[in-house]
Amino acid sequence: MNVVTTPLEGVLVIEPPVFGDDRGWFSESFNHRKFADAVGREVTFVQDNHSRSAKGVLRGIHFQTGEAAQGKLVRASVGEVFDVAVDLRKSSPTFGQWTGVVLSAENKRQLWVPAGFGHAFLVTSDVAEVQYKVDAYWSPDHERSLRWDDPGVGIEWPEAGDIQLSGKDQAAPTLTELKAAGDLFV
Numbered sequence: 746m747n748v749v750t751t752p753l754e755g756v757l758v759i760e761p762p763v764f765g766d767d768r769g770w771f772s773e774s775f776n777h778r779k780f781a782d783a784v785g786r787e788v789t790f791v792q793d794n795h796s797r798s799a800k801g802v803l804r805g806i807h808f809q810t811g812e813a814a815q816g817k818l819v820r821a822s823v824g825e826v827f828d829v830a831v832d833l834r835k836s837s838p839t840f841g842q843w844t845g846v847v848l849s850a851e852n853k854r855q856l857w858v859p860a861g862f863g864h865a866f867l868v869t870s871d872v873a874e875v876q877y878k879v880d881a882y883w884s885p886d887h888e889r890s891l892r893w894d895d896p897g898v899g900i901e902w903p904e905a906g907d908i909q910l911s912g913k914d915q916a917a918p919t920l921t922e923l924k925a926a927g928d929l930f931v
Contacts, residue, residue: 746776748783751844754837756830756862757783758846759818759855772853774820775878784857788816790878797823798868798875801906805865805914806831806891810928813887814860816880824873825849827903828856831863831891833923834930841920843900848875861930863891869905889928890917897921 747760759780763772781787798804806829809815819828829845848854848866858864866875890913893900897920902908923929 746773746779746783751830751846753830753832753839753842753844753862755784755857755859756844757857759783759857761853761855763853774853774855775818780818784859788880790818790880791882792879793876794879795874795876798873799909800868800871802909803865803867803893803902803914804875804911805829806863806893806917807865808833808863808889808891809881809884809887810889810930811887813881813884814930815883816860817858817864817877818855819848819858819864819866819875819877820853820855821848821850822874822876823850824868824870825851826866826868826870826873826875827905828866829864829900830856830858831865831898831900832861833863833891833920834861835924837861841898843898845900865893865900867902867905867908869903889923890914891923892917892919895919
């Protein structure tokens with residue numbers, strides 16, 4: 746397994762080895778011991794999520810606060826997405842900064858988004874299926890969103906046609922509004 750660091754401390758690109766021949770390919774998409782070594786601690790995943798979306802669908806920027814904060818290991822098993830993590834830790838030197846990576850069925854890359862970061866993805870292929878493991882259960886009382894096009898964060902989204910958002914994501918506050926409301930991480 747190859748691990749690539751990003752400009753945001755703790756956010757990692759995981760590249761599982763792929764073994765192929767004329768019959769197809771095999772990849773170990775997750776190994777608990779290797780993953781713990783990569784992130785520097787034991788992580789217990791409690792839930793797997795799977796979504797299917799059409800081109801132009803943007804899901805996020807989502808996060809959970811307090812004791813329900815989630816770490817996510819994200820991959821695209823069908824199609825391609827531009828996957829983004831935003832640092833929402835107020836005490837971090839990279840607070841409000843983002844990093845993005847293309848995840849696809851073809852490149853088999855994964856993105857580790859630890860607790861304290863917002864997460865989003867934009868579908869850039871005709872359709873994409875995204876699967877992710879989380880280390881805390883979903884909690885509606887702790888769920889928050891950050892506006893996808895907040896100029897204070899300045900994410901450079903790739904072209905994917907008309908952006909399609911849920912009502913919740915359309916109404917998401919900016920980073921400045923979240924900070925004023927105390928809805929961020931220490």
